[in-house]
Amino acid sequence: MADGTGPQAPYQHVAAALRDRATDGTWPPGHRLPSRTALGNEFGVGENVIRRAQELLITEGVLEGRAGSGTYVRAPQQRRPMHRTPQHSPGPAPDGFDGTWEAESTAKIPAPPAVAARLAISPGDLCVRTDYEFLSAGRQPVMLATSWEPMALTGTTVVVLPEGGPLAGRGIRERMAHIGITVDRVTEIPRPVQTDRDQAQLLGIATGALATLIERTHHDSTGRPVETADILVPADRWDLTYDIPLTPPPPGT
Structure with a gap:
């Protein structure tokens, strides 16, 4: 993770942007994210960078992957x-x-x-x-x-x-x-x-x-x-x- 003293890695920059969209309501719970190709074109990065950003947000509980379907904004879940x-x-x-x-x-x-x-x-x-x-x-x-x-x-x-x-x-x-x-x-x-x-x-x-x-x-x-x-x-x-x-x-x- 960035420590505040240097630039963010590309995947962290993308993750921050996607996180904002999920938390400010731009993408509501259950929203399906665009394809990695589309997001890569939007941010000017490769699909591997998009993948790392999505994996970070899945780990944080912001997104969820669905096998064979795509990546979605995760709805709040009660344990x-x-x-x-x-x-x-x-x-x-x-x-x-x-x-x-x-x-x-x-x-x-x-x-x-x-x-x-x-x-x-x-x-x-x-x-x-x-x-x-x-x-x-x-x-x-x-x-x-x-x-x-x-x-x-x-x-x-x-x-x-x-x-x-x-x-x-x-x-x-x-x-x-x-x-x-x-x-x-x-x-x-x-x-x-x-x-x-x-x-x-x-x-x-x-x-x-x-x-x-x-x-x-x-x-x-x-x-x-x-x-x-x-x-x-x-x-x-x-x-x-x-x-x-x-x-x-x-x-x-």
């Missing part, structure tokens, strides 16, 4: 709680989420070593992988998830595809109960991460933006892992809220 424990919502969406989701499942995917370790199976064992894109009420992506289920458990059943068959979208507990498996425990490991380019494009945020990656694993009544997932939650949109029930103390203590 929302995402209730993680206990989970009452049907389907893969967590409590606190009021939008919809899109999913794509692929069967017979060999388990990568890290996934295999979480599922207590051998690397290369076949799984069903389901990629989820969670959308707000305005159809904007707000979080991502990738789920893995061993085909040794579901491969010959009607619930092999989480979003297909008679129990489509009903959630891991109900689907597994249908085939005689009782899911009674879930573990989660949240970790701070920075989004990569593909993740950022899907979420409309800057590459490298802060997010929380939740490694979630469901276990059955014998302790066997039956599903594991990576849930990517942008840090600027959600407050992860853990509600942990406490057992009453024994009488007389």
Whole structure:
């Protein structure tokens, strides 16, 4: 950033001009910016300079990118709680989420070593992988998830595809109960991460933006892992809220 003692870099000059348009109402929330080519011609700079300026403003929360659509002035967003424990919502969406989701499942995917370790199976064992894109009420992506289920458990059943068959979208507990498996425990490991380019494009945020990656694993009544997932939650949109029930103390203590 400029320190006040020297000229601004070209992308900072462009960013300042675009920021002014977004904050003074020239470009209202939801306004789609002109193409990078058009902005480059206006400011007399290359498209890489426009890209850097837009990425800076996305990081600041002034703009948002929408995959396959363009760059828009970001509407003010209220942070929302995402209730993680206990989970009452049907389907893969967590409590606190009021939008919809899109999913794509692929069967017979060999388990990568890290996934295999979480599922207590051998690397290369076949799984069903389901990629989820969670959308707000305005159809904007707000979080991502990738789920893995061993085909040794579901491969010959009607619930092999989480979003297909008679129990489509009903959630891991109900689907597994249908085939005689009782899911009674879930573990989660949240970790701070920075989004990569593909993740950022899907979420409309800057590459490298802060997010929380939740490694979630469901276990059955014998302790066997039956599903594991990576849930990517942008840090600027959600407050992860853990509600942990406490057992009453024994009488007389």
